Each structure stands twice: as structure tokens, then as C-alpha cells.
Amino acid sequence: MPNKIIVVGANHAGTAALNTILDHYKDVDVTAFDANSNISFLGCGMALWIGGQISGPDGLFYSSKEILEGKGAKIYMETSVNSIDFDKKTVYVKDASGKDKEYSYDKLILATGSTPVGPQLPGMSLDNVQFVKLYQNAQEVIEKLGDTSIKKVAVVGGGYIGVELAEAFQRNGREVTLIDCAKTCLSAYYDEMFCKRMEKQLSDHGIHLAFEEKVERLEGNTRVEKVITDKNSYDADMVIFCVGFRPNTKLGNGQLRQFNKNGAYETDLMQQTSHPDVYAVGDCSTVYNNAIEDTDYIALATNAVRSGIIAAHNACGTELKSPGVQGSNGISIWGLNMVSTGLSLDRAKKLGFDAAATDYEDWQKAGFMEKDNYKVVIRIVYDKKTRRILGAQLCSDYDISMSIHLFSMAIQEKVTIDKLKLFDLFFLPHFNQPYNYITMAALNAE
Ligand SMILES: Cc1cc2nc3c(=O)[nH]c(=O)nc-3n(C[C@H](O)[C@H](O)[C@H](O)COP(=O)(O)OP(=O)(O)OC[C@H]3O[C@@H](n4cnc5c(N)ncnc54)[C@H](O)[C@@H]3O)c2cc1C
Ligand SMILES: NC(=O)C1=CN([C@@H]2O[C@H](COP(=O)(O)OP(=O)(O)OC[C@H]3O[C@@H](n4cnc5c(N)ncnc54)[C@H](O)[C@@H]3O)[C@@H](O)[C@H]2O)C=CC1
Numbered sequence: 001m002p003n004k005i006i007v008v009g010a011n012h013a014g015t016a017a018l019n020t021i022l023d024h025y026k027d028v029d030v031t032a033f034d035a036n037s038n039i040s041f042l043g044c045g046m047a048l049w050i051g052g053q054i055s056g057p058d059g060l061f062y063s064s065k066e067i068l069e070g071k072g073a074k075i076y077m078e079t080s081v082n083s084i085d086f087d088k089k090t091v092y093v094k095d096a097s098g099k100d101k102e103y104s105y106d107k108l109i110l111a112t113g114s115t116p117v118g119p120q121l122p123g124m125s126l127d128n129v130q131f132v133k134l135y136q137n138a139q140e141v142i143e144k145l146g147d148t149s150i151k152k153v154a155v156v157g158g159g160y161i162g163v164e165l166a167e168a169f170q171r172n173g174r175e176v177t178l179i180d181c182a183k184t185c186l187s188a189y190y191d192e193m194f195c196k197r198m199e200k201q202l203s204d205h206g207i208h209l210a211f212e213e214k215v216e217r218l219e220g221n222t223r224v225e226k227v228i229t230d231k232n233s234y235d236a237d238m239v240i241f242c243v244g245f246r247p248n249t250k251l252g253n254g255q256l257r258q259f260n261k262n263g264a265y266e267t268d269l270m271q272q273t274s275h276p277d278v279y280a281v282g283d284c285s286t287v288y289n290n291a292i293e294d295t296d297y298i299a300l301a302t303n304a305v306r307s308g309i310i311a312a313h314n315a316c317g318t319e320l321k322s323p324g325v326q327g328s329n330g331i332s333i334w335g336l337n338m339v340s341t342g343l344s345l346d347r348a349k350k351l352g353f354d355a356a357a358t359d360y361e362d363w364q365k366a367g368f369m370e371k372d373n374y375k376v377v378i379r380i381v382y383d384k385k386t387r388r389i390l391g392a393q394l395c396s397d398y399d400i401s402m403s404i405h406l407f408s409m410a411i412q413e414k415v416t417i418d419k420l421k422l423f424d425l426f427f428l429p430h431f432n433q434p435y436n437y438i439t440m441a442a443l444n445a446e
Pocket of ligand 2: 187188
């Protein structure tokens with residue numbers, strides 16, 4: 001077992017690694033550095049906070065320096081790791097008081113996460129042009145929203161963060177324009193028929209949609225006033241950019257093997273990098289995607305936690321391999337719930353699969369259940385040659401979120417669409433129908 005483990009970055013992935021080491025390996029000397037002043041901020045709460053759906057940010061943290069130190073770790077906050085000598089196994093840091101220090105390790109876990117993509121456009125340095133990632137970003141936006149002259153908010157990027165924030169700003173009493181260069185919102189996660197349903201939900205609630213528009217510049221004096229796209233101009237007192245994340249790999253650039261698509265640290269099933277003593281976890285690293293049966297980049301808190309646990313056990317000498325991931329995800333906007341896992345039909349085809357989809361729409365519960373009964377739309381994507389399930393999407397005003405886990409497991413275990421046809425699903429009128437939409441969709445598959 002190694003004596004000394006250093007964890008760089010102590011947010012979701014780093015905290016998961018630290019907890020695993022502290023809970024299971026009593027004799028390890030574990031030290032973590034984080035450049036920020038807080039640990040474990042749940043970014044998912046930012047929209048709920050802005051939209052007034054929760055009373056404040058206090059519940060959005062589940063760990064702290066004190067909690068981790070109470071379990072035996074040494075935690076240095078507001079301490080940036082500036083460089084690493086991977087041969088000498090030494091990290092070089094600048095501590096909170098500005099002093100340079102160095103620390104040696106036996107095993108290193110990189111959990112440096114990601115940063116929001118920042119397009120290089122004229123006007124990006126104007127006031128009220130915001131990014132949303134850290135707790136401090138959320139605080140700043142909330143503070144600025146105290147200014148009632150901020151009436152119009154433009155959200156650039158209609159992915160998960162953008163759609164959630166569009167709802168949040170509208171709930172906050174602002175006029176919202178949601179801009180995306182793609183044809184629709186959430187297009188990385190869902191096929192068009194699901195995206196269109198979300199589009200309707202957004203426009204029914206007053207969000208102005210501006211899709212297939214490319215932002216060219218921002219205009220204003222000191223404060224932003226307009227977003228100029230290739231097709232239109234929108235008045236905006238605040239502009240939020242949420243056009244994806246980029247892995248934060250400054251420390252290992254050129255020294256550790258990197259993913260050809262975006263430079264994330266390439267890892268194996270044990271989260272080990274190209275250097276045997278170095279692991280990488282969370283948003284700075286790759287995962288193995290079972291849907292494509294290959295290495296992929298999927299930035300999610302869930303992957304951060306799982307990869308942190310895996311790296312910690314391996315770094316401490318217990319071999320543990322990842323079963324891979326499916327990128328399962330969900331969103332709930334004004335009560336419209338959508339969940340997906342694996343590949344959409346569109347993405348599967350783009351990746352070269354001979355893919356097909358089987359769709360079904362029905363009521364959630366038996367027809368005689370007059371109350372709280374909602375329509376559900378399901379799509380299951382499968383490979384026509386191997387019959388392997390590649391993905392699934394569900395959408396309803398009912399809480400169908402738990403159903404997606406079945407499909408996540410099916411993709412992981414390479415279940416075929418035919419196996420799903422007579423799969424045992426229980427029936428109780430309070431919950432579902434004897435001819436369950438999952439069964440019906442599978443039975444209808446060609
Ligand atoms: C608004 C928002 C909503 C989200 N909602 C969801 C959701 O609902 N579900 C979901 O699964 N995911 C969600 N995510 C994504 C999720 O937050 C990320 O996938 C997750 O934060 C990744 O965790 P991480 O620990 O790998 O990286 P990060 O959260 O990026 O943390 C990296 C840490 O490393 C530290 N660090 C970086 N470089 C250094 C250095 N050189 N020295 C010291 N410290 C360093 C940073 O200070 C930071 O604390 C959301 C993200 C946002 C922004
Ligand atoms: N519910 C969940 O699981 C949540 C997950 N997250 C995760 O956090 C990460 C970051 O989220 P997002 O920033 O929303 O990324 P995203 O990848 O979900 O969406 C980015 C969007 O920006 C658009 N875009 C890209 N460049 C653009 C440009 N120049 N101009 C206009 N539009 C542009 C894309 O078409 C896409 O719709 C993702 O991995 C996401 O899955 C975030 C929030 C909630």
C-alpha cells in the first residue's frame with residue numbers, strides 16, 4: 001500500500017476519492033489541494049437558487065475542509081498546484097498566503113475538473129457577461145439580479161445548463177432569450193421529437209427561442225446591451241454563456257496521454273493515466289462509454305463520483321475496474337421530465353451504427369386511474385445487426401426518471417432489444433399498465 005497520496009482538486013471527483021481513501025485505508029497519508037475556497041458545490045442547485053425554487057445555497061454543499069480533516073486528511077484550500085514533476089513525484093504549489101511549497105507523493109490523483117468554454121468574441125469583457133460553474137459565479141449572478149434594471153437575460157447555449165437557467169431566469173421575473181447554434185435545444189442528449197417537446201415547454205412559458213443562430217459579438221458601453229448573432233440582434237442586460245465544458249489539464253499537458261477529441265487525460269478502466277502512478281478522475285478525464293464501446297468524454301457529477309471511488313481503490317492497491325458508463329442524464333423544466341441514456345438515434349447514425357428506434361406513447365397508469373395519470377413517450381434505440389440496445393429516451397409530465405436506470409443497465413450488460421420484449425415488469429394500476437410502454441416499445445421493434 002502506498003504511504004502518500006496527493007489529490008489535486010477536491011470538488012466532486014476529488015472528494016469521492018478522498019472519502020474512499022479515508023473510509024477504507026487507515027494507514028495512508030492523504031493530502032489534497034484545491035484552488036477554490038469551497039468544496040463540493042452542487043452546480044445543479046444554481047438554477048434552483050436563481051429561480052427561487054430553493055431558499056438559498058446552504059444545502060448545496062455536502063463536504064468541507066473540516067469534514068475531510070476530521071476523517072484524517074490534510075486539506076489545503078485556496079492553494080493552486082502550479083506544476084508537477086511526474087518523474088520526481090513532486091507537486092509544486094502556491095499556498096493561500098502566496099508561498100511556494102513542494103510536496104512529494106507515491107500516488108497522485110488528478111481531479112482538476114473542467115472550465116466552461118469561453119468563445120473568443122468581441123464584447124466578452126463587458127459587464128454582466130457571465131459564466132456559470134463555481135459557487136462564486138452563482139453568487140455573483142444572484143447579487144447582480146438584485147439590480148432591477150436587469151430586465152432581459154440572454155442565455156447562450158441550449159444544453160443542460162442553458163435550458164435549466166432559461167427556466168430559472170424566467171421564474172426570477174426576467175425576460176429570457178435562449179440562443180443556440182444547433183437546430184434545437186438539448187440536441188446532444190435527445191432526438192428531435194423530444195427536443196421539440198422541450199422547445200414547446202420553453203416557449204409556452206415565455207422563453208424566446210433563437211436556434212440555428214451563431215453569436216458574433218456583444219455590444220454595450222461598460223455593460224452588455226446587445227447580443228448580435230448572424231441573423232438577429234437581441235437586447236440583453238445580462239448574457240450567460242453555457243456552451244459546454246473543457247477539461248482542465250494544464251498540469252499534465254504534453255506529459256500524460258490525452259484524448260484526441262478534447263485533450264482530457266486518457267484513462268483506463270482503473271482511471272490510471274499513461275503514467276502508472278497517476279490517476280485522473282471526473283471532468284478532467286475520459287470514461288469508457290459502453291454504448292459506443294470506446295473511450296469518451298462525458299462531464300457529469302455522477303461520473304466524477306464513480307471515477308473518484310475507482311481511482312482511490314486502485315491507488316491504494318485494491319484493483320477495481322470501472323464497468324463503464326452510459327452518460328445517463330435527466331432534466332425537469334416546469335414539470336416536463338426528460339431522461340436519456342446511451343445514444344440518441346441521430347448520434348448512433350452519425351457514429352456509423354446501423355441503428356433503428358422503436359417509439360411508443362401511452363398513459364403511465366391504467367386507463368381507469370382518473371387522477372395523476374400522464375402520457376409518456378419512450379424511444380429505444382438499438383443496433384439492427386447486433387440487436388444491442390444503444391440508448392433510450394423518455395419524456396412525460398409524470399416522474400418517469402427511475403425507468404432510465406433499467407436502460408442504463410441494459411446498455412452496460414449488452415442486452416438486446418429482443419430480450420426486453422418479454423422481460424418481467426410488474427403491474428399495479430397505481431403505477432403502470434399491464435401492457436407496459438417499455439414492453440410495447442420492445443415488442444414493436446422490427
Ligand atoms: C450549473 C451546473 C449544473 C450541473 N448539473 C449537473 C447535474 O444535474 N448532474 C450532473 O451529473 N452533473 C451536473 N453538472 C456537472 C458537474 O457539476 C461536473 O461534472 C462536476 O462538477 C465535475 O466534478 P469534478 O470534481 O470532476 O470537477 P470540478 O467540479 O470542475 O472541480 C475541479 C476542482 O479542481 C480544482 N482545481 C483545478 N485546478 C487546480 C489546481 N491546479 N490546483 C488546485 N486545485 C485545482 C478546482 O478549484 C475545483 O474545485 C453541472 C454543472 C454545472 C456548472
Ligand atoms: N441535468 C444534468 O445532468 C446536467 C448536466 N450538466 C453537464 O454539464 C456539462 C456542461 O453543460 P452545458 O454547458 O450546458 O453543455 P452542453 O454540452 O449540455 O450544451 C452546450 C450547448 O451549447 C451549444 N453551443 C456550443 N457552442 C455554441 C456557440 N458558440 N453558440 C451557441 N451555442 C453553442 C451546443 O449546441 C449545446 O446545445 C455537460 O456535460 C452537461 O451534461 C449540466 C447541467 C445539468
